[in-house]
Amino acid sequence: MRLPDLWDQLEPGVRIAFAKVILARQSTDDPSHREEARAAELALRARFIEQQGELLNAYYCRHCVAGCALTEGPGGSRALHTVLNRADTHLVVMETTCGTLAMQAMSALGSRSSTRPDLRMATDVVYAAMTRVLRAADEAAAGSPDADALAGTAGNQVTEAKHYVSKLVEREGGFTYFQGVLAGALITCGLATVLGLLTANLWPEVVSPAGLVGSLVFGALGAVTSVFQRISADGVALTFTPSRLRLICLGAVRPLVGATFGVVAYLGLVAGILGSTTATAGPTMAFGLAAITGFAAGFSERLATDVVQRAEAIGAVSTVRDPAAGG
Numbered sequence: 333m334r335l336p337d338l339w340d341q342l343e344p345g346v347r348i349a350f351a352k353v354i355l356a357r358q359s360t361d362d363p364s365h366r367e368e369a370r371a372a373e374l375a376l377r378a379r380f381i382e383q384q385g386e387l388l389n390a391y392y393c394r395h396c397v398a399g400c401a402l403t404e405g406p407g408g409s410r411a412l413h414t415v416l417n418r419a420d421t422h423l424v425v426m427e428t429t430c431g432t433l434a435m436q437a438m439s440a441l442g443s444r445s446s447t448r449p450d451l452r453m454a455t456d457v458v459y460a461a462m463t464r465v466l467r468a469a470d471e472a473a474a475g476s477p478d479a480d481a482l483a484g485t486a487g488n489q490v491t492e493a494k495h496y497v498s499k500l501v502e503r504e505g506g507f508t509y510f511q512g513v514l515a516g517a518l519i520t521c522g523l524a525t526v527l528g529l530l531t532a533n534l535w536p537e538v539v540s541p542a543g544l545v546g547s548l549v550f551g552a553l554g555a556v557t558s559v560f561q562r563i564s565a566d567g568v569a570l571t572f573t574p575s576r577l578r579l580i581c582l583g584a585v586r587p588l589v590g591a592t593f594g595v596v597a598y599l600g601l602v603a604g605i606l607g608s609t610t611a612t613a614g615p616t617m618a619f620g621l622a623a624i625t626g627f628a629a630g631f632s633e634r635l636a637t638d639v640v641q642r643a644e645a646i647g648a649v650s651t652v653r654d655p656a657a658g659g
Contacts, residue, residue: 515583520590556590
């Protein structure tokens with residue numbers, strides 16, 4: 333046995349890296365142990381498939397230790413395995429980009445059966461780009477004069493793959509985020525109902541229960557409308573790729589924030605910071621003002637921010653005048 337490092341990988345409990353499959357394949361070039369290397373390659377590949385799932389496609393370089401494989405596990409999950417033992421910085425960066433894109437696609441598109449076709453397309457595009465990178469690395473290792481041109485072509489294809497995957501991830505991210513927003517709106521409406529009942533029983537003469545509930549609910553609806561408008565116009569720009577659950581939780585917070593802004597704006601209206609219309613308005617008109625103010629504050633945070641700034645200004649003036657009044 334001349335290849336103990338490869339055979340040792342077949343021990344129970346050892347997880348096979350695709351790099352070992354590549355090393356075994358390249359060892360077949362040596363006539364002195366070609367048969368043993370071929371047997372080791374077949375055994376390592378079989379164990380690799382057993383651990384990672386079906387081997388959909390694989391690419392091997394001839395002049396350097398490099399290659400990639402695309403596997404599909406149970407439930408349609410996919411993974412891109414890459415190896416590139418080269419010192420070319422630009423090629424290594426492209427390899428890293430391809431690996432990151434494959435993980436992002438799996439994170440965003442691999443959790444639902446309806447997005448599996450998009451996942452397959454995304455990973456196929458990334459795999460194709462990675463093979464371009466590997467071909468450029470192989471030609472550079474062989475000293476080919478076309479290596480630089482191939483590297484440029486690979487860079488263009490990686491850029492296209494990044495654009496394609498990013499669009500798919502943003503589209504799915506927007507859909508998932510909006511699902512969280514709708515869930516948050518339902519939660520907010522439930523909390524508004526409970527708070528309205530408490531207000532009606534405990535503080536009916538201090539705060540109008542109808543106005544409070546109206547500002548809460550319409551503040552949440554304003555937030556939902558704002559998110560929907562932004563997603564329809566620009567999509568959701570993700571600076572990282574959160575899990576589906578985290579993205580839903582982030583979306584669920586948005587109506588709660590909108591409801592909070594709605595209440596702040598409504599209390600500013602009641603306190604006279606935004607005018608004194610509610611002092612003379614009837615119940616129907618007061619509820620309408622609360623709903624409109626809450627919706628506007630939930631839709632745009634500027635109104636609530638303006639209320640807080642005015643309240644701070646009034647508080648600052650009162651603080652300055654109090655000592656003089658007491659003297």
